[in-house]
Amino acid sequence: MPDIKLDRIRITVEANDTDYEDTCNKLYQYNVQATNGLLQQPGKDINLYLRDESDKVIGGLFCETWLYGLYLDVFWIADEYRHQGYGKVMIVEAERLGKELGCTFAHTCTFSYQSPEFYKNMGYEVFGVNDEYPDGIKQYFLKKKLK
Incomplete structure (x- = not known):
């Protein structure tokens, strides 16, 4: 799949060893904050x-x-x-x-x-x-x- 360019940002399938885990962790932290911590209960x-x-x-x-x-x-x-x-x-x-x-x-x-x-x-x-x-x-x- 070729990269999709959006101004100076691009969408790609390329990733390093930590990209998936980092993205999931950031979503998790957002969800914890958005639920005032209830997500963790x-x-x-x-x-x-x-x-x-x-x-x-x-x-x-x-x-x-x-x-x-x-x-x-x-x-x-x-x-x-x-x-x-x-x-x-x-x-x-x-x-x-x-x-x-x-x-x-x-x-x-x-x-x-x-x-x-x-x-x-x-x-x-x-x-x-x-x-x-x-x-x-x-x-x-x-x-x-x-x-």
């Missing part, structure tokens, strides 16, 4: 691992907390351990830990080929759908109040 990650009897990781649920919300970011369980109730137990535990930290709601997104029905069965409600993907694939945005 409670500000603790919740990472749960599902391990088999040999201590091998067979699943994980990685969550972040900000603005008193629990964001379920990455959730995976190995095929042979699915549909046995482990996912439900992991979600319930993440929600419990989130509530302990002061989170008042949880939210996530998932695709139609992943697990929207699982989240709905766990009490999450769809508040948005992106249906612009090819082959009928949809992305669901879900939320749940934590009581």
